[in-house]
Amino acid sequence: MDSIGPEDFIIISTILLFIFISGLIIFIAIFQNRAINKQKNLEKILSEAIIKSQENERKNIGEELHEDIAPVLVSALINLNSLYNKPKGILESNVVNAIHDVELAINKLRSISHKLHPVAIENFGLLFGLSDFSNLINKTKNVNFTIQHNVGELNLNSFKQLIIYRIIQELTINAIKHGSAKNIQLNIKNDDIDLRINLSNDGKLFDAQAYSDGLKSADSLGLKIVQQKINLLNGSISFGFKLNTNFQEILIQIPLH
Numbered sequence: 001m002d003s004i005g006p007e008d009f010i011i012i013s014t015i016l017l018f019i020f021i022s023g024l025i026i027f028i029a030i031f032q033n034r035a036i037n038k039q040k041n042l043e044k045i046l047s048e049a050i051i052k053s054q055e056n057e058r059k060n061i062g063e064e065l066h067e068d069i070a071p072v073l074v075s076a077l078i079n080l081n082s083l084y085n086k087p088k089g090i091l092e093s094n095v096v097n098a099i100h101d102v103e104l105a106i107n108k109l110r111s112i113s114h115k116l117h118p119v120a121i122e123n124f125g126l127l128f129g130l131s132d133f134s135n136l137i138n139k140t141k142n143v144n145f146t147i148q149h150n151v152g153e154l155n156l157n158s159f160k161q162l163i164i165y166r167i168i169q170e171l172t173i174n175a176i177k178h179g180s181a182k183n184i185q186l187n188i189k190n191d192d193i194d195l196r197i198n199l200s201n202d203g204k205l206f207d208a209q210a211y212s213d214g215l216k217s218a219d220s221l222g223l224k225i226v227q228q229k230i231n232l233l234n235g236s237i238s239f240g241f242k243l244n245t246n247f248q249e250i251l252i253q254i255p256l257h
Contacts, residue, residue, distance in 0.1 A: 044231070044232060048232055051163065051228075051229065051232065052159065055159075055162060125154065125158075125161060126154060126156075126161040126164055126165055127147075127149060127151060127188070129161075129165050130147055130165065130168065130186065131147060133165070133168075133169060133172075134146070134147055134186075137172070137176075137184075142182070143176055143181065143182055143183070143184060144182065144183050144184070145172070145184045145185075145186070146184070146185050146186070147186045147187075147188070148185070148186070148187045148188075149187065149188040149189065150188075150189050150190070151188050151189070151190050151195075152190075154190065154195070154256075155256045155257070156195070156256065160233060163229045163232065163233060164195070164197070164233070164254065166225075166229060167197075167226055167229050167230065167252065168186065168197065168199060170222050170223075170225065170226050171199055171226065171250055172184060172186075172199065173222075174206075174222060174223070175199075175201040175203045175206070176203070178203075178204070178206075179201060179203025179204040179206055180203050180204060181201035181202055181203030181204075182202060182203070183201065183202045183247075184199070184200070184201045185198075185199075185200045185201070185247065186198070186199050186200075187200075190256065192256070193255065193256060193257070194253050194254065194255055194256060195253070195254045195255075195256055196251070196252070196253050196254075197251070197252040197253075197254070198249055198250075198251055199249070199250045199252070200242050200245075200247040200248060200249045200250070201247060201248065202246055202247055202248075203248075205248060206239075206248065206250075207239045207248070208238070208239045211223065211237070211239065215227055230252065230254075233254045233255075234254070234255055235252055235253055235254040235255070236252070236253050237250065237251065237252050238250075238251045238253075239251070
C-alpha cells in the first residue's frame with residue numbers, strides 16, 4: 001500500500017475541513033431558523049395574551065356600564081315620565097328636556113357598552129355581531145353599510161371571531177372618519193380553507209402605500225393594532241378596486257385551520 005504523501009494529506013485535510021465548515025454552517029442555519037420560529041411563536045403568544053387582556057377589560061367596563069349606570073338612568077327616566085304625566089305646569093318644558101336627555105344618555109350608554117364588548121358575538125357569532133354593528137352605523141343616516149355573505153358555520157372559536165370583528169370595525173370606522181366614506185359594502189365568503197373578507201367603500205383613496213405609511217407613522221395606532229390582529233390569525237391584507245365602480249377594496253384572507 002502506497003503511503004500518503006504530503007499533497008494527499010493536504011487534499012484530505014482540505015476535504016475534511018470543508019465538510020466540517022459546511023456542517024457548522026448548516027447547524028448554525030438550523031439553530032437560527034429555530035430561534036426565529038421560537039421568537040415568532042413567543043410574539044404571537046404575547047400578542048394573543050395582550051389582546052385577550054384588552055378584551056376582558058373592555059368586557060368588564062361594558063358590563064359595569066350596563067349593570068350599574070344603566071339602571072340608574074332607567075329609574076330616572078321612569079320618575080321623570082311620572083312627573084310629565086301629571087297635570088301640566090310650569091315645569092313641563094324642563095321635564096320634557098330632561099326626559100329627552102336621559103333617553104339620549106341611555107342610547108349612548110348602550111352604544112358604548114356594545115362597542116366595548118359586543119356580546120352578540122359571544123352569544124350568536126361573528127355575522128350576528130357584524131349585523132348589529134351595521135345597524136348602529138346605518139342609524140346615523142350618514143353612511144349606508146351593507147353586508148353580504150355565503151358563510152355557514154365558521155370553524156373559528158369565539159376569540160378569533162371577536163378579533164375578526166375588531167379588524168372589520170377598525171377599518172370601517174377608519175373609512176368613515178378619515179376617508180369620508182358614505183357607502184360601505186362588506187362581503188364575506190368562506191370554504192374549507194380560507195375566510196375571505198372584502199370591505200369596499202367610496203371614500204378617499206386608501207391603498208397599500210397609505211396602509212404601509214400608516215404602519216410606520218406614530219399616529220396610526222389603529223392600523224398597527226389591525227396588522228397585529230391579522231398576524232395573530234396568520235392572515236393577509238391587500239388592496240384593490242371594485243371592477244367598473246369607484247369603490248376601493250380592502251381584501252383580508254384568513255386561514256380556517
